[in-house]
Amino acid sequence: MPELxxxxxxxxxxRTTLPGRKILSVRLGKTDFIDDPVAIEREIxxxxxxxxxxxxxxxxxxxxxxxxxxxxxxLLVHLGMTGRLVTCDPQAPVPPHTHVFFALDDGRELRYTDxxxxxRMGIVTEEPQKNGLGSLGLDPLEAxxxxxxALLKDRRARIKALLLDQHVLRGIGNIYADESLWRAxxxxxxxxxxxxxxxxxxxxRAVREVLNEAIRLRGSSIADYxxxxxxxxxxxxxHRVYQRTGKKCFRCGTLIRRTIVDGRSSHLCPRCQSxxxxxxxxx
DNA sequence: CTTACGGCCTGGGTGC
DNA sequence: TGCACCCAGGCCGTAA
Numbered sequence: 298m299p300e301l302x303x304x305x306x307x308x309x310x311x312r313t314t315l316p317g318r319k320i321l322s323v324r325l326g327k328t329d330f331i332d333d334p335v336a337i338e339r340e341i342x343x344x345x346x347x348x349x350x351x352x353x354x355x356x357x358x359x360x361x362x363x364x365x366x367x368x369x370x371x372l373l374v375h376l377g378m379t380g381r382l383v384t385c386d387p388q389a390p391v392p393p394h395t396h397v398f399f400a401l402d403d404g405r406e407l408r409y410t411d412x413x414x415x416x417r418m419g420i421v422t423e424e425p426q427k428n429g430l431g432s433l434g435l436d437p438l439e440a441x442x443x444x445x446x447a448l449l450k451d452r453r454a455r456i457k458a459l460l461l462d463q464h465v466l467r468g469i470g471n472i473y474a475d476e477s478l479w480r481a482x483x484x485x486x487x488x489x490x491x492x493x494x495x496x497x498x499x500x501x502r503a504v505r506e507v508l509n510e511a512i513r514l515r516g517s518s519i520a521d522y523x524x525x526x527x528x529x530x531x532x533x534x535x536h537r538v539y540q541r542t543g544k545k546c547f548r549c550g551t552l553i554r555r556t557i558v559d560g561r562s563s564h565l566c567p568r569c570q571s572x573x574x575x576x577x578x579x580x
Numbered sequence: 581c582t583t584a585c586g587g588c589c590t591g592g593g594t595g596c
Numbered sequence: 597t598g599c600a601c602c603c604a605g606g607c608c609g610t611a612a
Contacts, residue, residue, distance in 0.1 A: 298605070329589090354605090378604050379590090394591095413590045415605060454583060463606080470605070520592085520604090560585065562603080 299376040300354060301437070301468030302511035303522050303530065307382055308351040310525030311407075314384055315346045315358065319402040326396035330377075330411065332419030340370065340420055341399070353433050353467030356382065357421075370422050373430075377415030379521040383408050412521065433467040437504050440466070445501045449489040456492065456500075457485030458559040469504070472517055472539045475564045477504040479538045484570040485558045491573065510535065538564035 299307070323341045328334035340362070347369075348359040358372040374382060381392075387406040397409035397418065409418065421430075435444060448465050449456070459465050460474040469477070478485050480503035483496055492500070516522055516530030519540065523529060537547050542555040546566035555564050 300605095375606085377606075379592095412592075413604080415589070417606090452582085458583085461605090559583095561605085 298378050298470055298472065298519060299380065299516075299522055300470035300473055301351075302473070302508055302532065303516035303524075304351050304354050304356060304376065304468070305512050306516045306530065307376075307525045308349050308356055311356075311358075311382070311384070312349045314403075314405070314525075315349055315401075315407070317346070319343065319345045319363070320360075320407075321400045321402055324398040324400075327414065328396070330396075330414045330416055330418060332417070336420050337372075337418070341372065344370075352430050353436065353463055354470070355430065370420055373417075373419050373421045374409070375417040377411060377413060377417065379413045380409065380411040380416035381521065381523055381527075383410070383523065383525055383527050385527070433463055434465040435467065437466045437469060438508055442498065442501045445504075446494075446497045449492065449497060449500075452489035454489060455485060455559055456483060456487050456489055457561070457563055459489050460504075461559075461561065466504075468508075471561055471563075472519070472536070473504070473507055473511065475539045476507045476537060478570060479564075479566060480507060482569045484572050485556075485563045485565060487573050538566065540564065 320341050320343070323338055325334055325338065331337060341360070343363045344360040345363060346358055347361050350357040350359065354375060356374040360370055360372060362368050376382065384405050384407050387400065392410050394412045395408050395410040399407040401407060435448065449459055452459055457474055457478065460469050460477065461471065477500065481496065481499040483492065483500055511517060511532040514531035514535065515524055517532040517536065518529040519533055538553050541553045542564060544553050545551070546553055546569060549566065549568050551566050551568040553564055554567050555562055557563065
């Protein structure tokens with residue numbers, strides 16, 4: 298599942314080939330995951346790619362129209378769970394569930410493939426807040442420790458839910474939330490406001506270490522993720538809890554457990570990450 | 581406003 | 597061989 302490290306890896310890969318390229322034509326398959334397919338077909342052909350950016354789990358291809366109006370806009374892509382954005386030779390076999398083809402002026406092709414179609418694609422204009430990205434939280438790799446602490450320390454929600462909330466921090470998903478909490482030795486059901494200063498410090502460090510190491514290893518390939526050239530990532534070999542249910546904790550040997558926290562599966566070591574005392578039932 | 585939760589989208593994998 | 601069921605991330609509606 299593409300989270301911050303996977304999207305960052307894809308962005309870096311696309312950045313080596315796309316800037317300066319002109320998109321000659323667009324071909325669409327299924328379009329139910331595209332905000333305005335007609336706008337894509339109308340606006341994109343002839344546009345030049347000027348930059349590739351990541352914003353949380355979103356990718357942005359900044360485009361410059363060639364039709365004289367000089368109206369700049371961006372193609373916004375969210376890969377959902379199974380989305381892939383890959384450049385390849387146009388003659389390469391087309392994988393099933395490939396729904397968007399961009400023909401580039403260097404003879405290559407940029408393709409979007411998405412089995413589940415939980416991804417999203419659309420055109421956004423340069424206006425900062427208008428495109429919906431303005432409401433997202435801080436990038437965990439850009440936030441200072443004091444900013445990070447401020448985001449969490451007064452919240453009564455569970456820390457797992459806070460880490461996953463894109464309006465608090467942008468880019469963290471289930472894999473990196475679980476891995477960070479294990480590294481910081483914090484149970485996912487702890488409330489933000491109940492974490493000690495030391496725990497918040499450990500969590501800040503853990504989130505950054507996990508994300509940076511995952512970027513270094515080019516992301517986690519669980520089921521569908523590949524980078525912009527179709528290559529697998531390597532961080533799945535470094536997972537300490539995610540999808541290791543029943544296996545031994547790397548720190549203490551206790552068996553890793555899977556539980557549901559705020560509707561999401563959570564993987565944890567019951568010994569390293571001690572559970573909070575049961576909360577009084579809300580009424 | 582904040583938190584909690586259920587439902588929805590889709591289709592591959594699993595287990596019977 | 598078939599088929600019901602589970603599950604994934606994000607988002608939205610609802611309720612307290």
